[in-house]
Amino acid sequence: xxxxxxxxxxxxxxxxxxxxxxxxxxxxxxxxxxxxxxxxxxxxxxxxxxxxxxxxxxxxxxxxxxxxxxxxxxxxxxxxx
Numbered sequence: 001x002x003x004x005x006x007x008x009x010x011x012x013x014x015x016x017x018x019x020x021x022x023x024x025x026x027x028x029x030x031x032x033x034x035x036x037x038x039x040x041x042x043x044x045x046x047x048x049x050x051x052x053x054x055x056x057x058x059x060x061x062x063x064x065x066x067x068x069x070x071x072x073x074x075x076x077x078x079x080x081x
Contacts, residue, residue: 006073006074007044007045007046007073007074008044008045008070008071008072008073008074009042009043009044009045009070009071009072009073009074010041010042010043010044010045010051010068010069010070010071011040011041011042011067011068011069011071012029012040012041012042012054012058012065012067012068013034013038013039013040013041013065013066013067013068014038014039014041014058014063014064014065014066015037015038015063015064015065015066016037016038016039016063016064017033017037017038017039018031018039018063022061022063023039025057025061026041026043026054026057028043028044029041029042029043030042030043038066042071044074
């Protein structure tokens, strides 16, 4: 059986330049540093529960989220037998 899930690519901007020890909490996301002293993360989030989990992680790490947007929607194929 072949099922498809639609993940969305999100862009998140966090205040400050995050170090590698903090970036490990955002596996699957690319990170770059913006000109305004922020860290820009981009990566897939599969559903609302995953988004809420990510937002909780940001809060628990004491980070400041300054921007969040959906960039695009992608399809993921999952094969099950």
